[in-house]
Amino acid sequence: MTQAEIKLCSLLLQEHFGEIVEKIGVHLIRTGSQPLRVIAHDTGTSLDQVKKALCVLIQHNLVSYQVHKRGVVEYEAQCSRVLRMLRYPRYIYTTKTLYSDTGELIVEELLLNGKLTMSAVVKKVADRLTETMEDGKTMDYAEVSNTFVRLADTHFVQRCPSVPTTENSDPGPPPPAPTLVINEKDMYLVPKLSLIGKGKRRRSSDEDAAGEPKAKRPKHTTDNKEPIPDDGIYWQANLDRFHQHFRDQAIVSAVANRMDQTSSEIVRTMLRMSEITTSSSAPFTQPLSSNEIFRSLPVGYNISKQVLDQYLTLLADDPLEFVGKSGDSGGGMYVINLHKALASLATATLESVVQERFGSRCARIFRLVLQKKHLEQKQVEDFAMIPAKEAKDMLYKMLSENFMSLQEIPKTPDHAPSRTFYLYTVNILSAARMLLHRCYKSIANLIERRQFETKENKRLLEKSQRVEAIIASMQATGAEEAQLQEIEEMITAPERQQLETLKRNVNKLDASEIQVDETIFLLESYIECTMKRQ
Amino acid sequence: MAGNKGRGRAAYTFNIEAVGFSKGEKLPDVVLKPPPLFPDTDYKPVPLKTGEGEEYMLALKQELRETMKRMPYFIETPEERQDIERYSKRYMKVYKEEWIPAGPKPKKAKDAGKGTSLTNTADVLKKIEELEKRDDGEKSDEENEDKEGSKEKSKEGDDDDDDDAAEQEEYDEEEQEEENDYINSYFEDGDDFGADSDDNMDEATY
Numbered sequence: 001m002t003q004a005e006i007k008l009c010s011l012l013l014q015e016h017f018g019e020i021v022e023k024i025g026v027h028l029i030r031t032g033s034q035p036l037r038v039i040a041h042d043t044g045t046s047l048d049q050v051k052k053a054l055c056v057l058i059q060h061n062l063v064s065y066q067v068h069k070r071g072v073v074e075y076e077a078q079c080s081r082v083l084r085m086l087r088y089p090r091y092i093y094t095t096k097t098l099y100s101d102t103g104e105l106i107v108e109e110l111l112l113n114g115k116l117t118m119s120a121v122v123k124k125v126a127d128r129l130t131e132t133m134e135d136g137k138t139m140d141y142a143e144v145s146n147t148f149v150r151l152a153d154t155h156f157v158q159r160c161p162s163v164p165t166t167e168n169s170d171p172g173p174p175p176p177a178p179t180l181v182i183n184e185k186d187m188y189l190v191p192k193l194s195l196i197g198k199g200k201r202r203r204s205s206d207e208d209a210a211g212e213p214k215a216k217r218p219k220h221t222t223d224n225k226e227p228i229p230d231d232g233i234y235w236q237a238n239l240d241r242f243h244q245h246f247r248d249q250a251i252v253s254a255v256a257n258r259m260d261q262t263s264s265e266i267v268r269t270m271l272r273m274s275e276i277t278t279s280s281s282a283p284f285t286q287p288l289s290s291n292e293i294f295r296s297l298p299v300g301y302n303i304s305k306q307v308l309d310q311y312l313t314l315l316a317d318d319p320l321e322f323v324g325k326s327g328d329s330g331g332g333m334y335v336i337n338l339h340k341a342l343a344s345l346a347t348a349t350l351e352s353v354v355q356e357r358f359g360s361r362c363a364r365i366f367r368l369v370l371q372k373k374h375l376e377q378k379q380v381e382d383f384a385m386i387p388a389k390e391a392k393d394m395l396y397k398m399l400s401e402n403f404m405s406l407q408e409i410p411k412t413p414d415h416a417p418s419r420t421f422y423l424y425t426v427n428i429l430s431a432a433r434m435l436l437h438r439c440y441k442s443i444a445n446l447i448e449r450r451q452f453e454t455k456e457n458k459r460l461l462e463k464s465q466r467v468e469a470i471i472a473s474m475q476a477t478g479a480e481e482a483q484l485q486e487i488e489e490m491i492t493a494p495e496r497q498q499l500e501t502l503k504r505n506v507n508k509l510d511a512s513e514i515q516v517d518e519t520i521f522l523l524e525s526y527i528e529c530t531m532k533r534q
Numbered sequence: 535m536a537g538n539k540g541r542g543r544a545a546y547t548f549n550i551e552a553v554g555f556s557k558g559e560k561l562p563d564v565v566l567k568p569p570p571l572f573p574d575t576d577y578k579p580v581p582l583k584t585g586e587g588e589e590y591m592l593a594l595k596q597e598l599r600e601t602m603k604r605m606p607y608f609i610e611t612p613e614e615r616q617d618i619e620r621y622s623k624r625y626m627k628v629y630k631e632e633w634i635p636a637g638p639k640p641k642k643a644k645d646a647g648k649g650t651s652l653t654n655t656a657d658v659l660k661k662i663e664e665l666e667k668r669d670d671g672e673k674s675d676e677e678n679e680d681k682e683g684s685k686e687k688s689k690e691g692d693d694d695d696d697d698d699a700a701e702q703e704e705y706d707e708e709e710q711e712e713e714n715d716y717i718n719s720y721f722e723d724g725d726d727f728g729a730d731s732d733d734n735m736d737e738a739t740y
Contacts, residue, residue: 018609359576506596
């Protein structure tokens with residue numbers, strides 16, 4: 001794990017789980033697999049707190065454990081999973097576009113809690129939805145269950161590995177930690193539950209000041225005493241499926257940008273048909289015949305078979321090679337080249353970065369070297385039609401920032417510099433890695449800056465919160481306009497200005513984080529699929 | 535090893551034309567310090583994407599941040615004792631559920647006198663549980679200096695545990711089995727050493 005990744009993980013863990021969990025988590029990421037006592041000793045925290053922190057991390061699928069020889073249990077952190085926490089808003093928003101509010105809340109609850117049983121999810125989501133509905137209306141459990149089943153069917157949620165049920169009672173002592181297993185077939189199997197009920201609206205009397213809820217709490221808990229039918233079956237969000245969806249989205253929008261709406265619809269149809277049949281890491285989708293595609297086009301699109309064939313031929317001939325023709329049976333067999341598509345997207349990202357950082361002439365040189373693979377300096381000047389001095393300057397700038405590299409080809413065995421060719425080349429994989437590393441650094445900087453800004457204005461933020469609370473309570477008890485006006489004036493105009501600026505800055509920083517994460521997704525997918533290929 | 539400069543005149547070992555400098559041209563200065571921390575950029579960054587989706591995700595992100603702080607998974611660092619107890623502190627305390635993913639819950643938290651046979655893992659776990667509860671009870675004393683006192687807090691913690699019983703059952707085994715990891719007798723009082731105990735120290739008052 002690079003320093004940048006560790007720093008980013010540390011910031012994310014601290015923001016979401018507090019300092020103790022952050023300390024334990026970062027220690028595990030840095031040092032790899034460790035047993036419990038060693039963690040406690042090395043980090044200098046009490047065993048109790050280490051246990052709590054580990055429980056939180058395991059609950060959220062950030063740390064896994066394994067029993068080694070001699071019965072020692074070792075804990076290991078998954079750094080890449082920690083970095084996924086940046087993407088939570090995107091997962092939730094995607095579910096909203098696909099399954100509307102109910103689906104959105106289900107995925108949100110699963111992400112916030114790590115693992116949950118189906119009945120717990122349904123209950124929580126129904127309660128939340130009921131809150132937002134008008135008075136008197138409640139959300140039925142059945143509707144939420146249906147959405148849950150649909151999510152499981154399309155593999156967006158999956159079962160967590162669980163303790164294996166052993167029929168024979170082992171006479172020896174049980175192992176120090178259970179080894180969790182999950183059967184492939186059972187991963188998306190929804191237990192047969194009959195969840196009957198409606199969402200409960202939180203009683204308004206419970207929303208009093210902090211001191212009150214303690215007295216009211218015992219009343220709430222009495223209705224949870226019945227045994228939970230699907231105990232032991234926990235569900236988690238299936239991030240790989242979301243990533244597959246994002247990848248498909250990226251490919252479709254790329255085709256739409258390059259060609260037109262209809263071709264993107266065709267590609268979308270092909271991807272949809274291959275969702276179940278192709279694994280997420282396959283280089284190509286399964287071959288689809290033109291007839292099948294014609295039958296599966298969305299209902300609104302009535303293009304004739306010939307037009308479809310023309311589009312497919314056009315797509316297959318495109319130099320970007322998103323779609324390839326793999327045979328002629330059935331009117332032509334077509335596949336989508338997933339790995340090539342990811343490579344093109346990553347390359348386009350690199351080109352765009354070069355253009356925005358160094359200018360369009362640099363971008364021209366970059367694209368030229370990409371196309372021709374290896375070029376000498378003289379050749380670069382000639383092909384790009386850029387004067388020698390500027391071309392040299394740009395090449396060196398890109399070289400120093402590691403977007404390009406030099407390849408030496410000696411003419412003589414003694415590698416004398418005067419008799420060696422120096423060729424400029426772009427190695428996409430290493431450039432992508434370099435850019436990814438920079439992205440991690442950027443997000444870490446963004447988060448730090450946002451925390452700094454918030455800390456600077458902490459006093460002002462607290463004051464404005466207090467004033468808002470006062471106004472809200474006064475409105476509830478029915479106050480006059482004049483009184484409300486008076487309270488509002490407690491915040492002076494320059495302070496209001498400051499608050500506005502702060503809000504704008506924080507929003508900008510947050511939005512930047514989300515968008516850098518999109519780039520991270522593309523680059524990581526590309527690197528992953530290239531590594532698998534090798 | 536400083537090479538021979540060639541009778542007072544620098545001579546390159548390679549053809550200087552190849553890297554693009556003409557003969558006799560002034561070479562750029564050697565850089566003697568690290569690059570500046572915030573270098574000037576010639577090209578300003580492209581504005582951020584805006585749209586319905588982006589705005590929704592932004593709002594979601596900020597909401598999630600707030601929600602996570604209130605979840606029971608966010609473990610607060612125990613604060614050091616303040617010199618003066620601020621009156622407003624008790625009313626600004628954020629109410630949070632207790633999430634203790636532990637083993638079988640003791641029926642009465644106050645049963646400190648329960649006999650513990652250390653050979654039985656279940657009892658060992660209960661002992662740890664009681665120590666935890668006692669710790670929590672004491673911690674709540676100083677955080678929550680109301681008349682409610684530790685009993686109600688631990689009772690309510692108990693109720694919450696029953697609430698979350700389903701969620702923690704999977705961890706029962708894990709917690710239980712973990713205790714076999716180390717020699718019990720060696721760490722009998724282990725739970726009491728460490729950061730937590732500092733909170734309970736009554737500072738000498740003069």
